[in-house]
Amino acid sequence: MDDLFDSGGFFGTPQPASASDVKAKDRNSVLPVFLQEARDERGRKRLHGAFTGGFSAGYFNTVGSKEGWQPQTFVSSRSQRNKFEQNVDQFMDEEDLAEINNAKKVTATQDFDALGSTQRELARKAAVTQAVEKSDGPIASRILQDLIIPSSDPIGVRLLRKMGWRDGQGVGPRAKRKFTEKQDDEDDVHAENVLFAPRDIRDVILTGRVGRFGVGYDRFGDGADVFRPNASSNADGGGSGGGSSLFQERQRNAFGKSGGFGTGVFEEEDEDVYGGGGAPGNLGGLKNSRMSIVDDDEEDDSEWHRMSSSKKKPVIQQRRSDTNSTANERTGFDGKPPLSGFHVASIQLTAPIWFDAPKPPADYIPKHRLAFERQSAVSTPYPLQPNQQQPNLTAERRREILGEEALAGPTRSVFSYMSARQQDALQALIDSKIAGKDGGKKKDDKQPIPDAVPVDKETAVAALKGFLPFTGDEAKQARYKSFLEGKAGVREGDVKFPPHFTPREVAHELLEFSKSAHMYKPLSGMMASRFTSSGDGGATKDKDSTEPKERVYGRATRSSIEFRPHKLVCKRFNIANPYPEPKQTGPTPPKALTEADLQKEILNKDAMSELIHYVEGGGAPVSGPAGRDGAAVKIHAVVAEEEKAVEEEKVEPARPAMDIFKAIFADSDSEDDESSEEDEKVVEAKAPLKVVANAPVPVAAPVPTVPVKAAVVASAPSTTSLPPPTFRPLFSRKQDRSKVVEPIQPVSAAPETVPESVPVPSNPDVMVVDSPSKATPAEPAAIPLPNLSSDEDDAPPPVVTKPLQAASWATSLISKKPPASVVPIKRSRDGDESSSASDSSDESGDEDRRRKHRKSSSSSSSKKEKKKKEGKEKKRKKDKSSSSKKKSSRHREEEVVDEWVEATASAVVRSERDAKDSRERETKRDRERDRDGERSKPVGHHNRPRASDFF
Amino acid sequence: MKMQKVMTLQGHQGAVNVAEFNKSGEYVATGGADRSVKLWNPQSGLCVKTYSGHGKEVLGIAISPDNTKFASVGGDKAAVLWDVATGRSIRKFTGHGARINDVGFNFDASVIVTGSYDATVRFWDCRAQSYTPIQILSEAKDSVSSIQVTKQEVLSASIDGKLRVYDIRMGMCNVDDVGHSITSARFSNDENCILASTLDGVIRLFDKENGELLASYKGHKNTDYKIISTLSNDDAYVVSGSEDGRICFWDLVEGTMVNSIAAHGTGAMGKLVTSVTYHPTDDTLITTSTDGLCHVYSK
Structure with missing residues (x-):
């Protein structure tokens, strides 16, 4: 083998002589594929049996031991407790364990893998931007990039984003950025004043x-x-x-x-x-x-x-x-x-x-002086010394130079308690001392204090009393104190600096001291005079009050001032007002009548009674025989009362005129009326008997302004059909309006639209008659009237809106809905009632209006009405036939009763009884009067124009 | 002027600031730092009722002439009108800018007069529905410490050292410069004199007519706190508490101290006696103190 290798090149993989030479686990590498066996990393066979495709569940895959998972008896005794425990890993072989160990590795989740994921994010961003730069569609790509936001940003990025960070920016405060030439120049121009986020640097x-x-x-x-x-x-x-x-x-x-x-x-x-x-x-x-x-x-x-x-x-x-x-x-x-x-x-x-700072010449004066100043400088009282600091003048110093007097604030200095002469002497002494000391100091250390602010005596004295800085360094604080004391002249001698101090250190410290003295000096002058310390209480508080020993009480200490008690206080104390109103002092002295007086004169008692008399005698239809005299009496009484009230309240002269206007134009539920009515009701409720005796006429609640109305009516030139010229331009007459409305004749009579579209009196007539029992009997009678009157040629403007109102009300009742289309009509209730005695048709119209108003405005009254509907239909019919005054009065009375409930329980019972009595009495009265009114209803009688006709 | 302690009214938590007999003298109402007013029977020493509702300490109490209502004022800047029987507050008048020191009723309890630390005296109408004062007297330059209302006059004493008698009938206000901070001022029972306690430790008796000093009473200690002094119901003695826990009696005419009782301790251990209230008819008085106790002294 070796020589073979040594001899030169070779090809292929060296094969072992036989596969058995190779270790089992490596055997697969030398065998051809069809001979390879499935083995684990240790070379153990994975597949066994006849069908080598099967998984070996036997010995080799048992639980790590030869026995495997062997069944055994469970033995446990009292002395020997069986501690046999089974774990999951006992049933695992090492492959499973390795897997588990791998799973056990603690790794950051994507959310919190701040570095990694941010890094990844940055890499992605960088790649994208690069891609964008390379491609020619930057904007579209950027948009796409912005649109496709990865669903899971790391938590840090999300937090940063919430704090205002944006992707691509660095983290940190925004700053100006320097631009290099490399960057686009047009950007530079605009980016001059723009702050940029820091660059995104890893x-x-x-x-x-x-x-x-x-x-x-x-x-x-x-x-x-x-x-x-x-x-x-x-x-x-x-x-x-x-x-x-x-x-x-x-x-x-x-x-x-x-x-x-x-x-x-x-x-x-x-x-x-x-x-x-x-x-x-x-x-x-x-x-x-x-x-x-x-x-x-x-x-x-x-x-x-x-x-x-x-x-x-x-x-x-x-x-x-x-x-x-x-x-x-x-x-x-x-x-x-x-x-x-x-x-x-x-x-x-x-x-x-x-470089060291250049040394100024010795005679240098740090101030420019003009030529003439240079000449006159010799004669100035305060020639500037070369080393003297010119600009730092305190207010005191300036005052001293100008020769002004000191401000008279409370001086906090002990020296202020000395006499002037002593002070002068002391000052002279201090000055001499300071001068000597300063001279000495200059000789001692030649080093001038660089920017030492001169500390004058007052500043030093003030600073001594104020906060002493350098609390950390007691020695320094002591030096500071002695410095101040030296400056204030309290103590003689120089500040003793430790010997190791260099002259420069000394100078620095002196500078520090002088600055501190100016800084920590307490408030002075104007500011100080605004505050007073809590310590000195009575001593300085009353400068005029002398010592108690010397004080002689009596005339000297007694003074009297005028005290004007409020009239209500006088009333509650049951004492006559010591400063009565000028009008109440007695008979008014005769004086020239002003215009205001003349205006007021319209409403004085005599004129009023005269007017009333005129109204009554002038053929004004009167409701009934019972009401006439009583009404007159009542009116007189009320007029007198009102007169008094008017005087008491010191109404402006222009008020009567306003009253007239109010009586004509104002809403019937205006506060003034109600309050006055309520007052009267209180009186009535308290003494119902008296009311009965005095006034057989219906409740006099709205009466106060009746005379006003009467006056207006009477003061009209004559009983012509024309309204007073003052009012004409403001309002279109009802005739005109009705003419405009008339052409619109709707065929369909939907409940909602009917009210507006029924100007023809005959229609509502029918409707009202047809309407179920809810319509009151009084109304049908009332409705035909305008039709008749509108036929008259010279007659006053026909009351077209009244049938309209009636119809709308009727329809509203039918539909059990408040008429949505009805516009609330402003009209003086008093005006109505003044005429109500004579004209029941008017009254019925008014009643409709009022009822509607009540319906919409006061829920309580509507509730009451509901109750009535449910329970007492009979009574309800009766009520409806009666005048509305009764209802309003009852409502008012109930209010009064409510008030009383708050006050006392016993009073409640009584007042309720009273109220009930009076209510019944009134009901009776109203019924009578209504009957009379119907009986004596004059059809063509109302020739005189009324303000109400103009609405 | 020998007096024995006959009863101790114990029940207030913290200081008791003021005590007030009802008009018949059967009950006494005390107001304390525990934000409550307690009604006591001084004979039996039982607390009849507790009226709680104030937000801060109670500083002044006034009882209506018909004994059905009473008003109390205190640190919560509110004057509260109470119904005695039910224990409910009927009305609450707020508007003062600072704590109210004293309160008074007019003769028929239709007006409440309050004197406050905000240096104003305000008249509140109990009958009207409005909760705004019907009159504000702002002559005082400092806290109004004491208020007394008679049939036609309002006596207000202020820390600025002035006694002001507002005469509604005359429409005049007589100002007496006492020169020291007045903490308590009361008319004598014949309403001809004014007894004024000042913080210089002197109680002075002034003639209401001309403001002359009739007598001055010394010997007690009063330099820092409000001590409500009083005259005996027969105007024979001046009684006042002291900051050292004593109560002192002076002969009105002589000006000499005839007796002093260590009611709430003496010397350094003594607790401030905040008020002394004399029974309207009997020789009985109630002392209140910062130790939370009220003692009933009787002859």
Whole structure:
């Protein structure tokens, strides 16, 4: 054999003489395929039996022993406990165990494999960008790249993203970026003021060096780079010269995620597994495994260089790649070429040369002076000394120079308690001392303090009281204190510095002291006067109050000031107001009537009663015989009351005019009315008997503004059909509006649309009649009226909306829905009621409106109505036939009762009874009156225009 | 002026700040730092009821003339009107900017007058629905420490050292400059004099008419805290607590201390006696202290 080998070349595989010479496990390698047997790595036969395709379940595959899994008796006694335990691994052979051991290896999951997956991600990104740069469709590719986001980013990337990091950026604060000439110049122009995220630079992972090689030793010398990964994969650990983990990473990158060759099914295909393939002769994947910290934009041209140079260690390369090419030829300062992996710096750093500051001439004054100033400088009271610091003047110093007086803030200094003369003397003494000391100091250390801020006495005194810095160094603090004391003149003598202090140190410390003195001086002047320390309480608080011993109480300490108690306070204390309102002082003195007075005059008592009288006597239809006189009386009373109230409230003169307007235009539920009504109701509820006696007329709640209404009506020039000229331009007359509406005659009468489209009175008439029992009996009677009146030629505007309202209400009742199309109509309830006595048709219309309003606005009243619907239909009918006043009054009364419930329980019972009584009484009254109203309903009587007609 | 301790009212947690007899003198209401007002029967020493609802300590109590309601004020800046029988708060008036030191009712309990640390006196209407004060007196330059309301006058004492008597009938306010921070001021029972305790340790009796000093009473210790002093119901004696735990009696006319009882300890161990309240008819008084106890002294 040997000579055969020695003799020269040979072909083929040397074969053993017989297969039995070869070890069993290697036997397959020398046998032809058809003779090969399935054996495990130890050479044991895997297949046995007649059918060698069968799996051996017998001896060879038993549980590791010859006996295998042998059945045995279970024996356990008290003395000898059987500790027989079975584990899973007892049933495994070594192949299974190896598998398990492999599975037991702790590896980071993809989520937390921060380095690995980030690395992978970066590699992928780099590959993609490179691909994009090469292809000509960058945007589309980028978009695609952005769109296809890997489903599982590592947790670190996700966290970073949440913190605002974006892919491709480095981590860190945004900064300005310097651009090299290499980059696009148009970008530079716009990017001047733009902050850029830091570049995405990979971390350098430094691993401990375990070999005994020197720095820069290349284990592989001049060998090809090809061997490096293989060498590192030997996993011999030692001597790899660092970066073994990097090599592993590199390998992993090169071979994909699965650690095998090629691209797996589940791997992204666009991943540049083979490192872009741009470099022929290079092993794939190495391109992505650059370890040097370089900028992305340099990678193209520096690629080859790096490949040829040592890649052993992470190397911070020079920025410019062209210098790199020449770097190897340079030698270091010792004449030797640099170690491999290092480059000689292209820019030589020279140690900066420090020059001493130029010394100014001795007579230099750090301030420019004009010629005339130079001349007059001699005569200035404060000639500047060469070494004196000019600009740092404190306010006190400036004040001193200007000769101003000190601000009168509370001086905190003990010296302020001395007399002026003493202070002067002390000041003189201090000045002389300081002057002497300063002179002495200058002689002592020639070194001038560079920027020492002069500390004047006040500052020093103030600083002494303030915070003392240098708490860490007690000796220094003591020096500082003595420095301040010296400056303040409290203590004589110089600051004693330790002997080892150089003059410069001394100067520095003095500078420090002076600065601290200025910094830590407490508030002074204006600021200080705003605060007072908590310590001195009564002493300084009352400067006018003298010592208690001297104080003589009596006239000197007594002073009287005017005290104007609020009128409500007077009322509650049951005391007449000591400062009564001027109007209440007595009979008003005669004075010239102003315009305001004249306006008010409209509403005075006499005028009012006159007007009422006029209204009543002037043929205004009155509802019934019972109501007439009583109403008049009531009205008078209320007018008087209201008059008083108006006076009490000191209403502005313009108010009456507003009242008139309100009476005409305002919503009937305006707050003023209600409140006044409520007040009256309270009175009534408290004394129901009185009400009954005084007012047989329906509840007088809305009365207060009745006279106003009456006044307006009466003050109209005559009983013409025209409205007062003031109001005409504002509103279109109802006639006009009805004319506009009339042409639209809908055929279908859907419940929702009917209300709007029923201007013809006959229609609603029918409808109301047809409507089930829910329509009140009063309404049908009310509806024909406008039809009649509209026929009249000169007559007031026909009340077209009223049938409309009635109809809509009726339909709403039918459909059991609130009419959606009904626009709430603003109208004074008082106005209605003033006319209600005479006109029941109006009243019914008003009632509809009001009911609707109530329905929509107050849920409580609607609830009540519901209750009524359910329970007492009879009573409900009765109620509906009666005037709405009763309802509103009842509602109000219930409110009153509610209030009382809060107050006292006993009062509740009483008030409820009262309220019920009065309610019943009112109901009765209303019914009577309604009957009367219906009876005496004058058809063509309402010639006079009413404000309500204009709506 | 010999008095014996007949009862101790124990139940407050922490300091008791104020005590107030009802108008008939059968019960006494005390307010303490435990944010509650307790109603006691001073004869039996039983706590009849506890009214809790204040957010901070109770500093002042006023009982309505018909004994059905009382008002209490305290550190929570609120004046609370209580129903005595049910123990519920009827109304709560808030609006003061700082703690309220004292409270008073007018003659028919329709107005509550409060004096606060925010240097204002406010009138609250118990009848109206509004919760805003009907009048604010802001003459005081410092905390209003004491309020007393009579039929027509409001006496307010302030830490700024001024006694102010607001006369509603006259529409005038008489200001007496005492010169020391006044912590407590009370009219005499005939309403002709004003007894004012100041933080210089002197109690002074002033003539209401002209502000003259009638007498001054010394011998107790009062330099830091509010101590509510009082006159006996026959105006014969001035009674005040002391910061060293004593209660001191002075003859009104002579100005001499006739008695001093170590009610809540003496000397260094003494606890501040925050108030002394005299029974409206009997010779009984209640002392309250920061030790959480109220003692009932009687002849």
